[in-house]
Amino acid sequence: DIVMTQTPLSSPVTLGQPASISCRSSQSLVHSDGNTYLSWLQQRPGQPPRLLIYKISNRFSGVPDRFSGSGAGTDFTLNISRVEAEDVGIYYCMQATQFPHDTFGQGTRLEIK
Amino acid sequence: QLQLQESGPGLVKPSETLSLTCTVSGGSISSKDYYWGWIRQPPGKGLECFGSIYYRGTTFYNPSLKSRVTISVDTSKNQFSLKLSSVTAADTAVYYCARRHKDGGAYDIWGQGTMVTVSS
Numbered sequence: 001d002i003v004m005t006q007t008p009l010s011s012p013v014t015l016g017q018p019a020s021i022s023c024r025s026s027q028s029l030v031h032s033d034g035n036t037y038l039s040w041l042q043q044r045p046g047q048p049p050r051l052l053i054y055k056i057s058n059r060f061s062g063v064p065d066r067f068s069g070s071g072a073g074t075d076f077t078l079n080i081s082r083v084e085a086e087d088v089g090i091y092y093c094m095q096a097t098q099f100p101h102d103t104f105g106q107g108t109r110l111e112i113k
Numbered sequence: 114q115l116q117l118q119e120s121g122p123g124l125v126k127p128s129e130t131l132s133l134t135c136t137v138s139g140g141s142i143s144s145k146d147y148y149w150g151w152i153r154q155p156p157g158k159g160l161e162c163f164g165s166i167y168y169r170g171t172t173f174y175n176p177s178l179k180s181r182v183t184i185s186v187d188t189s190k191n192q193f194s195l196k197l198s199s200v201t202a203a204d205t206a207v208y209y210c211a212r213r214h215k216d217g218g219a220y221d222i223w224g225q226g227t228m229v230t231v232s233s
Binding site: 039 | 159160161162164165173175176177209213217219220221222223224225226
């Protein structure tokens with residue numbers, strides 16, 4: 001199993017300030033096809049998860065450009081350039097390189113200070 | 114726009130089989146670009162994938178849960194289904210169906226989720 005570890009588990013942020021969430025995988029997420037199947041999802045309170053980023057850095061349709069993803073191999077980062085109130089929720093990284101054994105990180109709770 | 118909606122019993126007895134259906138609206142399940150998957154989230158916990166199915170019936174199961182899981186598809190109804198056998202209280206969770214992009218490797222459209230409680 002590929003274990004996904006996120007840090008921090010909780011992130012208090014001031015509105016308008018940047019936020020950063022890290023995700024580390026227990027083994028490289030580079031697939032034999034050359035792609036890295038690492039995505040980021042947001043789960044607002046009481047809502048289903050919502051896809052933000054796929055294949056490390058590709059923003060999904062409709063996702064604001066203040067969200068960006070980066071990284072390679074086993075270390076990945078989700079950045080929010082300027083946090084807004086609607087960004088409160090839990091953020092998950094997910095690996096799909098080992099499909100069908102996709103696995104998620106344990107989640108990072110983003111809250112406003 | 115494409116929407117997914119889970120349906121099924123909210124309460125299942127221990128040792129019985131949990132059965133859920135996901136209805137796809139606003140688009141066809143018979144798309145060559147997507148798989149259709151099931152994910153669950155126990156109360157206050159993280160996310161766990163069961164697996165996915167292609168519209169032609171090819172299944173891809175998470176090895177950790179494979180022995181108890183069956184995913185099927187009915188293209189005539191634009192639906193796909195999950196069966197989880199021999200349930201215990203540990204299977205109590207919100208169950209989501211979701212569309213998985215084949216090339217992107219991500220679940221891009223999710224249903225609202227349905228809460229299933231396992232209790233006698």
